[in-house]
Amino acid sequence: MSATVLLQSGGGGGGGNDPVLLPETIANLLGLSGIVGDIVGGLLGAFLIANIMLAMTAVAGPWAKRKITAAFTDRIAVNRIGPFGLLIIVADAVRLLSKELIVPEGVDRPAWDLGPIIVPFSALLGFAVIPMGSGIQLADPETGVVFAFAASSIASLGLVMCGYASNNKYSLLGGLRAVAQNIAYEIPLIVTAASVIIFTGTLRPSEVVAVQAEPLLTVAGVTIPQWFAFVNPFAFALFMLANLAEIGRNPFDIPEAPTEIVAGYQTEYSSVYFVLIYLGEFIHIFLGGALVALLFLGGPAGPVLPGIVWFIIKIWAFFLFTQWARSAIPRLRIDQLIEVGWKGMLVLSFANLVLTAIIVGVIA
Numbered sequence: 001m002s003a004t005v006l007l008q009s010g011g012g013g014g015g016g017n018d019p020v021l022l023p024e025t026i027a028n029l030l031g032l033s034g035i036v037g038d039i040v041g042g043l044l045g046a047f048l049i050a051n052i053m054l055a056m057t058a059v060a061g062p063w064a065k066r067k068i069t070a071a072f073t074d075r076i077a078v079n080r081i082g083p084f085g086l087l088i089i090v091a092d093a094v095r096l097l098s099k100e101l102i103v104p105e106g107v108d109r110p111a112w113d114l115g116p117i118i119v120p121f122s123a124l125l126g127f128a129v130i131p132m133g134s135g136i137q138l139a140d141p142e143t144g145v146v147f148a149f150a151a152s153s154i155a156s157l158g159l160v161m162c163g164y165a166s167n168n169k170y171s172l173l174g175g176l177r178a179v180a181q182n183i184a185y186e187i188p189l190i191v192t193a194a195s196v197i198i199f200t201g202t203l204r205p206s207e208v209v210a211v212q213a214e215p216l217l218t219v220a221g222v223t224i225p226q227w228f229a230f231v232n233p234f235a236f237a238l239f240m241l242a243n244l245a246e247i248g249r250n251p252f253d254i255p256e257a258p259t260e261i262v263a264g265y266q267t268e269y270s271s272v273y274f275v276l277i278y279l280g281e282f283i284h285i286f287l288g289g290a291l292v293a294l295l296f297l298g299g300p301a302g303p304v305l306p307g308i309v310w311f312i313i314k315i316w317a318f319f320l321f322t323q324w325a326r327s328a329i330p331r332l333r334i335d336q337l338i339e340v341g342w343k344g345m346l347v348l349s350f351a352n353l354v355l356t357a358i359i360v361g362v363i364a
Helices: 002-010 022-029 034-073 088-097 111-129 144-165 169-200 205-212 233-247 271-296 307-328 334-363
Strands: 215-219 222-225
Touching: 022 034, 034 088, 034 111, 034 271, 034 307, 088 271, 111 144, 111 271, 144 169, 144 205, 144 271, 169 205, 169 233, 169 271, 169 334, 205 271, 233 271, 233 307, 233 334, 271 307
Parallel strands: none
Antiparallel strands: 215 222
16 A cells, blocks of 8 residues: 555656755845856855754764763763863864874875865765755755765775875775775665665655655554655665665774774874864764665654754764664674675665565556
């Protein structure tokens, strides 16, 4: 029954009710039109979204990560600098950015310089097509879901550049591990996302969200939306697991395993370059949460509160899940990680895709 509703509501493709995008709203508010309005609206919209993500990352990295990990492991986290230890954000920023940027001998520049820039840039680029609710979306292309995955995968290039250009065997091993891990788990990640696209019949982010706004069933007067986490919980579990590998959280933090390869691809980086890599790591976690929300949790949909509030709640819930995994699940060995990816996740993701296609084909 639910798949029939999904096909009826989501198979249309283009649709006639295109959402009003953020650049257009900004251009109208400023009284601009034409190419000038598009450029100014796009730049200001990108600046706004980037700053929302950077502000959340600033809270997540220096403060929330420590507080959550301490709660899981029964320890005391930062609590001395400012109320609840919040000023550790400022202290860490000053401490890290004021350190000397040490460039080791023999590094391959400019690759060594470009690597830390590519990592956060790729994650921010992915947010260009994510509908955040309340009219906050930069672009809504027909292939927006593919664009988000493609932008996220650019980070692999940055990690390889960091590892190779550092002239350090531990960094090189970290870069090679990152590539092996991303290839092994990006395929199951994308194949699992494809099973959602089979239901929706579109790659356009706003339409993927619109399909999930339809009712799935009503129980005791409460209407449950057809979020794909409810429609296909197996695909949701697969996507969450592959996402942990994509963002490098336990048990998949192999590329920077400190007990084996110092800090992997980021071993030779300090000061602002270390901050950029660290920043990219947490922005990628939020992008992973945004993709989970988009494909399985109805995007920014939710009762009472504005869409942007629900969107932020969902990606922070995903962040909490990653920190739980970091504290509770032991790290795999690199051979175990590759075996789980190629022999387990890949097979299960294709099985889910084929089963989904059969179900949709029978109902259609």
